[in-house]
Amino acid sequence: MVQFTATRPIFVQISELIGVRIMTGAYPPGSKLASVRDLATELGVNPNTVQRALVDLEAQGLITTHRTIGRTVTEDESAIADGRQLLVKQRVQDFVESLRPFNYRPDDLCDILRTCMKEEEAT
Amino acid sequence: MVQFTATRPIFVQISELIGVRIMTGAYPPGSKLASVRDLATELGVNPNTVQRALVDLEAQGLITTHRTIGRTVTEDESAIADGRQLLVKQRVQDFVESLRPFNYRPDDLCDILRTCMKEEEAT
DNA sequence: ATTATTGTATTAGGTGCTTAATACAATAGG
DNA sequence: CCTATTGTATTAAGCACCTAATACAATAAT
16 A cells, blocks of 8 residues: 555556656566556555556556556666656756745755755665 | 646645745735735636635745735744745655655765756756 | 456546636725 | 725536446456
8 A cells, every 4th residue: 555645646646656666677677567456456546547557657668568468567678768867857857946946056955955865864 | 827737736836836936035024915816817817726825825824814905925034934944845855755766876966956957057 | 168367448426626607795095 | 984905705617536336358377
């Protein structure tokens, strides 16, 4: 069972969750994903919601669907690497953009970031 | 007219938009806000949606409501400073958390951040 | 060939967000 | 006192997301 945020659609969060696992290697290229029904149970959501997330991931080229076998992580490692790079870049950009009105200097923001990472590390 | 993201409720985005303007001093302490109806027109949304955002901001202690005069930014500058610190901290934490699975070293993440800020600056 | 497992599609109902159209309440300002 | 302006409340409608229950389609495994 996973905790979801109320502010964003669950299927998007699931898509990102699995996408990140693929991009970090937790789900290796070619490995088999659990079935829609199993994932739904595991995540504590409706199968339809999982289905939407998986359609998303397939559209991104991160997974492949085999009619009755199930789904597997793509073998195309460059697609995975590209996805990872894009996602990280997007998150960094969004972060920078969200703090833009505060006019931080790069050095100061880096300091804040380092401090936060040290604290998180301690967790 | 402002551009809103589809993924989060508009009233939340408006609340943040005005909140940030207060925290950055764009809306100084004690200054008068536009009326609900004017803000709705200006932002291109329904008055009810603006109303929800403003109720939010009042709950945060950032604005005060005067029955028929309208609303003003709080005079309590420490409340504003506290809000700013909390918001920035939250955003940094969320950012760090969102990239946690990728296991970046602080130095590397700082480099990525700096690069992104330089590019953004050029805009 | 049969069966169980897989993905897929459909229908219905509930909830929250947003808009629209009103109406009411309170009071500053003339 | 009157009036315009302010905040506030209500009702109805549409839409997206999510759940639930069910059914169908395809095929690997037996």
